[in-house]
Amino acid sequence: xxxxxxxxxLQIKNREIWDVELSYPGEGVGHEEQNSHPCIVVKxxxxxxxxxxxxxxxxxxALKDFPYTSILNPNNxxxxxxxxxxxxxxxxxxxxxRFLRQRGRVAKSDYDNxxxxxxxxxxxx
Numbered sequence: 001x002x003x004x005x006x007x008x009x010l011q012i013k014n015r016e017i018w019d020v021e022l023s024y025p026g027e028g029v030g031h032e033e034q035n036s037h038p039c040i041v042v043k044x045x046x047x048x049x050x051x052x053x054x055x056x057x058x059x060x061x062a063l064k065d066f067p068y069t070s071i072l073n074p075n076n077x078x079x080x081x082x083x084x085x086x087x088x089x090x091x092x093x094x095x096x097x098r099f100l101r102q103r104g105r106v107a108k109s110d111y112d113n114x115x116x117x118x119x120x121x122x123x124x125x
Contacts, residue, residue, distance in 0.1 A: 010099055012051055015111050017078055019100040029106060040086065040106055040114070049096040056084040064098045071098045072110055079104030089116050112121070 012018065020039045039053040056072065060083065062068050069086040074080035080103065106114070119125075 004041075005018060008097065010096060012096065012099060014040045014041055014043060015091050015106045015108075017056070017103040017106060018053075019103060020055075020094065021098045021100060022055060022094070023116075038080065038084065038103055040111075042091065042097075042118070045093075050093050051096065051099075052091065052093045055087050055090045056080075057086050057087060058082055060067065060085060062087060068117055070110075070114055070117055072106070075107070078106055078110075082096055086114055088121055089123075091118070 002120065017038050017040055019036055021036050022039075023035065038056045040056065041051050041053055043052045047053065062085045063071065066087065066089055070086040070088065072086050073079065074082055074084075108112050
């Protein structure tokens with residue numbers, strides 16, 4: 001378990017990309033992403049120290065196999081090292097204690113595209 005010591009001091013903001021411990025050994029079920037993955041913070045709730053996140057995967061096959069996905073290319077701002085798939089259908093809320101390290105921040109144009117897919121996923125107008 002690589003949970004960050006001093007997690008209470010972490011400053012987590014929307015649009016940031018963090019490495020997150022999504023599950024511990026044996027916790028994942030079905031198609032849930034397991035272990036640690038980079039994730040986009042959609043919303044941080046400071047009142048309960050939880051964040052709503054979207055996991056990322058380098059498995060580009062996910063783009064073909066699953067709906068509600070998007071591509072995010074690496075750049076100097078987001079801290080990614082390779083092209084990843086944004087798995088919007090895997091959105092979930094997790095404890096701040098699962099955050100490992102910050103990578104970077106998603107560009108506004110990429111985040112705007114993700115928000116369009118989120119609205120469609122949740123059938124929001």
